[in-house]
Amino acid sequence: SPFGWDSKFTQQELPACKPILTPKWVISVFLLVGVIFVPIGVASLLASNKVVEIVDRYDDACVPSNVTNKLAYIQNSTISKTCRRTLKVPKDMKQPIFVYYQLNNFYQNHRRYVKSRNDQQLRDASKANETTLCDPEKTRDGMAIVPCGLIAWSTFNDTYTFQHNTNNLSIDKTDISWKSDRDHKFGSDVFPKNFQKGPLIGGKTLNESIPLSEQEDLIVWMRTAALPTFRKLYGRIYVDLKENDTITVTLDNNYNTYSFDGKKSLVLSTSTWLGGKNDFLGLAYLTVGGLCFFLAFAFTLLYLIKPRKLGDNNYLSWNRNSAGH
């Protein structure tokens, strides 16, 4: 024997708990889940309700009503696309207030798109010519593009400025990206080169004198979103807003979402311990908790109405016995 005789291990007699679905067990498990889930659900729902969120879709509204071909309009770089939006604060908003842009129907998770970057080039100035995987935004006139690839090329380039009542509302655009990205993924000595120099300009152009690690909009954008509807952090406002305050947003509507019928929205939101506004989590908790209570109740009822009988005559016989008399 490889383990030696008569140990509990080799004889497969280790002390063990043999859980069996006894009524007591089952009902208490369901009750326990219910008892835990319902409070969490309530807490989540409260948190979600505490969040004040302003969502303003502007892609349609910011195209002058006389323009019929929105695509031509947005692609025409000679026209000024400044647009003004007025937002009303529905409830008191405590600082920090987060400013997001939200895109719809934008497939940042397309494999062709996700692949199209080169992490070495982004991090290391000496690897500037490293452009593998960056197809089809690799080089311009034989020179490597830094940062290369479709993601960087298509960086979002609408800009927002805010006025609160009549005062300018300063927006803080630092620290909107992950620290680890700034420190380790985007080099502080890597500068944009040959960027957006092609005939087809995708999105934002980058200031060639600012290193990538400080181009936070780019860094944010390059964290590709998981789903076709996504928000990205634009900046923070460190001012408390009062109910019924109006905020005027002056925005440059540059980014093309018209060709793929995408929507653009500006979002202002506060946050709680659970993040932004989403009732689903709380509702899901309440549903699951409620279901568990229901099941506990149902099984108790079943147990009381139809208790299992061990001594039943047919209990241990094979009812589908084929090898028999």
Place this chain on the structure above:
Amino acid sequence: TKYSAVTFIPKSLFEQFRRVANIYFLVVACLSYTPIAPFRGATAVGPLVLVLLVTMVKEAIEDWRRKQQDIEVNNRKTKVFQDGAFRHTKWTKLRVGDVVKVEKDEFFPADLVLLSSSYDDAICYVETMNLDGETNLKLKQSLDVTSRLQDDDSFRGFGAVIRCEDPNANLYSFVGNIEIEEQQQQYPLSPQQLLLRDSKLRNTEYVYGVVVFTGHDTKVMQNATSAPSKRSKIEKKMDGAIYVLMSILVLISVIGSVVFGLATKHDLVDGRMKRWYLRPDNPDNIYDPNNPAVSAALHFFTAMILYGYFIPISLYVSIELVKLLQALFINSDIHMYHEESDTPAHARTSNLNEELGQVYTILTDKTGTLTCNSMEFIKCSIAGTAYGRGITEVEKAMAKRNGSPVISDFELGVEDFHQSEGRSAIKGFNFRDERVMDGNWVHQQHSGVIEMFFRLLAICHTCIPEVDEVTGKISYEAESPDEAAFVVAAHELGFTFYQRTQAGVYLHELDPSSGEQVDRFYKVLHVLEFSSARRRMSVIVKDEEGKTFIFSKGADSIMYERLSNSESTYSEATQKHINDYADAGLRTLVLAYRQLEEIEYAKFERKFTAAKNSVSADRDELIDEAADLIERDLILLGATAVEDKLQKGVPDCIDKLAKAGIKIWVLTGDKMETAINIGYACSLLRQGMKQITITLDTPDIIALEKGGDKGAINKASKVSVVQQINEGKKLINASGNESFALIIDGKSLTYALKDDTKAAFLDLAIACGSVICCRSSPKQKALVTRLVKTGTGKVTLAIGDGANDVGMIQEADIGVGISGAEGMQAVMASDVSIAQFRFLERLLLVHGHWCYSRISSMVCYFLYKNITFGVTLFLYESLSTFSGQTLYNDWSMSLYNVLFTSLPVIAMGVFDQDVSARFCLKYPMLYQEGPQNLLFRWSRLLGWMLHGVGSAVIIFFLTIASLKHQAFRKDGEVIDLSILGATAYTCVVWAVNMQMAITVNYFTLIQHICIWSGIFLWYVLSLYLATTTKINQTNSLTIFLTKLTIPLFLLPCRYLFLIIYGAITPSFSTTFFMVFSEALGGAPAYWVVTLLVAVAALIPYFTLAVVKTWFFPDYHNKIQWLQHAAKHADPEEELGVVLRQFSVRSTGVGVSARRDAKLVRTNSKVIHADSSSQSQATVELT
């Protein structure tokens, strides 16, 4: 051996790629180095190489072991005549035509033609147990022409030519001739001169023989069928499940490709780009809006690779590993360890473990398997008084089940028995009774009858005594062990037979009048030999006083006809004893004698001599007729009961197996009578069971055989067999619920196994409770096995100990060898070897059931966990227009099967116990889950697959709905692909491991460690590894792999976690790039989502499981309840009731069935005799 050095790699690879899944993974591995792969090549190739390597190493080791054993056999030495002398030579060097010398108790190295022996008349005795399982010695005799070559030197200058038939498998025929050079004359050779390889020389100092067939040409090897690669039924069905998965895989890949193609095509309409950020104006093959069909086709392959997670690659390797560990547990089970011979059970080919749990039919050899191959004189009835206090195995088994007063009858004897056992154990003698032993019989009432009884035992036989000159001890050489048992018994009881001459036999006797030992001589006038037709033997002797006696012994039915009518004072009592003995599984013979008048003897003498001297065809009949005349009007002395010693625990084991619903067939080379006796002894047959006997020993067939017309014999035999089969079937159809036994002999079997009759034969055999095939050759055993295997389509298990069983062991789905006996051939060919038949009970009912239930659960769980994983990938695809983007990081994907979910499932496969060993044995019916395949039925497999899909849907949609586009942290960050992926992955790992936790029936510390470490490991690794991969996709992989190598190799060991933890600590402190620690760890939303998703994914299963075990429990669920109840309530009370309900069984075989039948018999008697006890009897019957 299956492989040689050259063929190993191609052949074993071929074996590997018989598995569909492996082919698929090979294709994936090739494709994964092209750009269409959704992840890097190494992640796909690595696991495949690992899987192949592990399996090939295992194959190589197993084959190497086989080779070692072959070499050992081939290197045995024998003496061969070379250059004028006999020299030792290896078996492998033997060539046809070599003259060899074989000495006493050696095996013949090849098929030899006997030239001469140490005896003057050139005879020799051969033991053929390895060939046909018969224990009696066979006499072989050489031709006269060669018999004078009696010493080594006489072979100088000797030359002869032998012509013989081509090698064939027929053990009992040999045609050839020998032509001596000097004489220029041919002499015919017959089987009488053929010494077969693997039989043994006995009672002969040495023989000379010439090699006619060597190696694979020998008759034994011709009987051997080639070693097949066995695959278990579950594994075959698993392949089926894999096919189902593959079809699903293709289906969803096609769906994905079509959607992808359409979306791609749509991206560029009339030069207008839709999703401009994908640059549809600058396409490549994979994404080409101008040529969407090509892109879609390429995407199909991408999808096939991506959804490869549906196919659990590690399933096979995990199963191999689990089976290996299961085998270790089987090997180290102390309850299957035979102390006397120091042999544990040994699972030799581990890939059949779970088949042990599905056995439907057991085909067992008799000699050496069921019996110990020794006969013991255990009881006798003399003058109507029963003597002998020994207890047979059957009685023990019956008494144990019964708890009846039978046991108290024996209590005194049992003590006695144990004491005396310490004193001396004499082979063939297990008789204890102080009333007749040590000469006490003279004080018994019928001492005269007793004296005659013992004398008969000492005289009426054909044994030869061998007196050891040093010790004076006498041993006997007998044709059969039961004859020897009689003589030994007579010796022990004071009538020692010590010499036989041509004239007669010499005895030491105890003279009752003087009380002293006297020597007596009995002149043997005639021996009327035993034959299966006569079923009796007689000896006519004349004692010293000139009185002539005839001593007869024979089967009770025959002998009772021949008793004198006047002498019947104790015949009824004797008959009752005989019935009791038969019920106790003993072999009974009735002893009777008669003093002959001179005239009567003279008359017989004349007739008998005339018959003997006649040369007509009916000579045998004349002899029988003459014998018949004298064997009449005999006076009954009593009856003997000999136990064909069953191995310990055999009746009990057979009873349990029968209760488990397993059918047991006995295939033996022995005589029909012996086989039937053993059938009784091990409760396969019992009184009240109708026997259907198919035999060709019928008068007309025998008559035809004398005619010698082969065609006519064949035809008549076949007709007869078919007719007997049909009659048997009619009988069964006509009866209600009686149980039947089928007994068929080898000759009939030849015809019954013909293609056109075998179906009918199988039908008949299946309808019978037990089947006994006697006189069957090794080949027939294999053929019967094949018939049962293919005919019923169920798992068959063959068990045997000798070379004659090799064929059936290999043919059966599982072959079990009895180790510890002399020959190793059966063990070599077997898949599992055990030391004793009784271990089969534990092997099947406990280990078999466990392995079956474990492997089934394991496969189901594997399907579930991989489908869960695969479907989440698919669902995510649907949100990225099926572009082939993976939701998870590729390293975490490839580790899913290896690290995070593998240990728990392996632990389950090795350790899980749905029902404890004690309860497995207590409720043998539980075993039926295997043969009926309840735990691996399609509905269960598909149920688990559906559960996987359901879980995936719950996990995926709950995750993405909870973490939509809103911020998930207080600091306002939103989720991105890597964060959503990590969260979903966490949920999958949790759900899948929690699922394991609620699936496992047997929670030991090991399970806890495996399950929780799987989850914990994920957190630790995500802290550590997520960082490195993000920096540099290619380099980090190598770093990552090297860091993983150590833990991967140590995976099976329990220190896994600690080592990984140790390797991780340095990077643990440097908070460097951690998706997990930076983004997720601190986000309450992440934990809240995990809890929600993991629980929600389990609720459907849990609810269904509750409903199932409460209202539609499987058999093991019921027993779990009982087990649970037993722990709390008074176990005996409730379980006793349930146990009672088990007693009436389906196959109607076994000790319990016999007891029940007996109970019915006695009870009905009680009812007739005494109506007042009727009510009680009825109670007992229920």
